[in-house]
Amino acid sequence: MWRRSFLLEDADGDAAAALMQPGENPWLNELLASRRVEARHARVALLPLDWYVSVSSGGELNELGRMMVSMAAADASPLPVDLEVASLRR
DSSP states (O other), X not given: OOOHHHXXXXXXXXXXXXXXXXXXXXXXXXXXXXXXXXXXXXXXXXXXXHHHHHHEETTEEOHHHHHHHHHHHHSSSOOSSOOOOOOOOO
């Protein structure tokens, strides 16, 4: 689950600073985009697909997912990554 804008432009909307650059093969992009992510101090996390399927329905959080987000918000400890839920509907 990716925010397209995160990959295709920087925080100011500059496509020249995008993580994905034209002409980079997957291996080169893995190396160079990792450096670009580090330079932005961006946080990236991988979510297991089975977990995502269990907390969402039709690209939106289901009741369990909303409950988990509210519990995390009530927790005093910070989450290890910024949590953003993006709709997958087209």
